[in-house]
Amino acid sequence: MNYLxxxxxxxxxxxxxxxxxxxxxxxxxxxxxxxSITIPQWLGWLVMLIGIGAFFLHLGHYFNLRYMRWLFGKNYFIEK
Structure with missing residues (x-):
């Protein structure tokens, strides 16, 4: 099994x-x-940052965008 x-x-x-x-x-x-529990401001920013990262990761994965191929290679799906 190779490292990739x-x-x-x-x-x-x-x-x-x-x-x-x-x-x-x-x-x-x-x-x-x-x-109605208040959350700290840093937690709100953390949720927004996670949401932005998840959005771009899944958007790139779904539409097979160029930055996903640049980050993970040409065929980054698991092949059986």
Missing amino acids: KIFKVSFFIFLDISGILLGVFLMSLGFALGV
Whole structure:
């Protein structure tokens, strides 16, 4: 198994795990806001930064944009 394939597999595992953790984080943040708990300003900026990063990552992945090929290579999908 070459190093590029190991990187691809570990990247997509990391992507799945981070997506799950992001969902848990956003659900807990939504619950806190729903019960009128105020959040610090830095947490609001952190959520916005995570959202921007996720937007561009998934947009580039869905439309196969050039910066995704530049970052992860020409065929960055896991091939069976």
